[in-house]
Amino acid sequence: MSEMWLHRADLAEQAINERHAQSLWLLPKTNLAVVAWPPTTKEKLHYRWHYWWQAHYLDCLVDAASRRATKARKLQIRQTLLGLRIRQLGRLTRNKYYDDKSWLALAMARAKKLERKSKPKYLRALEANIIDGIDSTTGVLPWRVGEHFFNVPTNGPAAIMLARNGDIRQARELVDWMIDNLLAENGLIMDGIRMTMEGPKVVKPTHPYCQGVVIGACVEIAEALREHDYETSVQYLTHARALVHAVAKEMATSAGVIDWATGDGDGGLFKGILVRYLADLAVRIPEDNDANIATKRIARRLVLASAESVWAHRLEVDGLPVFPTDWTEDARLPHNFGVGGSSLSDIVRVVRIDERDLSVQLSGWMLLEAAARVSAHSS
Structure with missing residues (x-):
């Protein structure tokens, strides 16, 4: 079982690197991931900057190297x-969004x-910049500089960073x-x-x-x-155990597949991030009581059931997987018709294919890395 998931994670890595990885602006010794496949010219040039998508791409590269370190x-x-x-x-701090910066700090520290x-x-400057952003009134980070919105996607990764730093x-x-x-x-x-x-309003x-x-x-704390x-x-x-149980009840099918509509764009990363930390819990918390053992089992089931479903619903192009945005439905073949805002595409109203986005494919890769990790831990 472990070897099967290692092989599938390798194929996910190969798919994304073959379709998305390229040098930045033809500069030697550089690499970034193009944000869509097939890409437009602007996307190939990284005209619009997807800072936190690249952070998760780096995190996935580290996952693969952690499984089996190679020179390449x-x-x-x-x-x-x-x-x-x-x-x-x-300057990595040239970004107003503290969630973006926290994700990059986590990935770079792992690398x-x-x-x-x-x-x-x-990297030390980036981490210091994040900590300096903590609001003196609330004691937590805003979503971005000058913003009065304080959210979990910012404070969650920042808390992980702080805990890892002691x-x-x-x-x-x-x-x-x-x-x-x-x-x-x-x-x-x-x-x-x-x-x-x-006054304060909950989102x-x-x-x-x-x-x-x-x-x-x-888990880190x-x-x-x-x-x-x-x-x-x-x-x-x-707290962690209670959340795992809530995820299993509220966000998964009866078979344990994470079933939550996240679509394309930034949302494409949401489920991948969840399973990364479900796997982290499954391999790290101690088996010193029944509650921990039961929760580890649930987290492992959520990861492996989701991975089985995504693999069953993948497309194959040139022998490599294209992952679905919905982990319970078949993947659709990506294309770039209609993404440039041309008058023709406006007239025919071409449906945008979520699977085209790097974010969606990274979630699939994260899921298979999570499956490889938990299966290796239990084998």
């Missing part, structure tokens, strides 16, 4: 790091850890704020709080990646506290 994989990671820095004109290298100055106090403050203010009646985490003239949608990042942050503050560690594991 390590080289591609280094080239991607360079491509990111050049496309950002040398450097894989190389067994200390964090470079540019700042457990600050990580706990972010997580506690999310759980205290945004836990819905069905057990899922809502999106955020917008400060208005009439209620419960996106898959909101659940994923809170699970991930709770619990592991950091386990040796010297066991009782507090258990509290965060309890």
